Amino acid sequence: MQSMYYLGLEVHKKTISYCVKDASGRIQLEGTIPATRMDLDRWMKTLPQPWTAAMEATGRIYDHLKPHPGSAGC
Numbered sequence: 231m232q233s234m235y236y237l238g239l240e241v242h243k244k245t246i247s248y249c250v251k252d253a254s255g256r257i258q259l260e261g262t263i264p265a266t267r268m269d270l271d272r273w274m275k276t277l278p279q280p281w282t283a284a285m286e287a288t289g290r291i292y293d294h295l296k297p298h299p300g301s302a303g304c
Contacts, residue, residue, distance in 0.1 A: 237283035241265065250277065 233253045240247040242265060250259040263273050 232280055235278045235281040237277070237281055239283055239285035241285055246270065248273075250281070252278075 235253075235258065236251045238249045238251075244265055245262050246265050247262045248260060249257060252258050258278065263269050
C-alpha cells in the first residue's frame, strides 16, 4: 500500500505557498509557485503520489462567511 502525502496550500493573488508532508508528518517539500493554471499544472506533475490537499481560505472569503449562521469555526 502506498503512503499518502498531504498538501497544505495558501493561495494568494500572485503566488501559492505549499507544504507537502508524508503520513508521519515530516515535511517532504515546501515552497512557492506562481498562481497561474500553467504553473499549477506543471507543479502537480512533480508531486509524490498519491496526495490530497487542503487550502486556506482567503481573508475575503473568511470575512464573507463570518457573520452567517453556522460559522462557529471562523
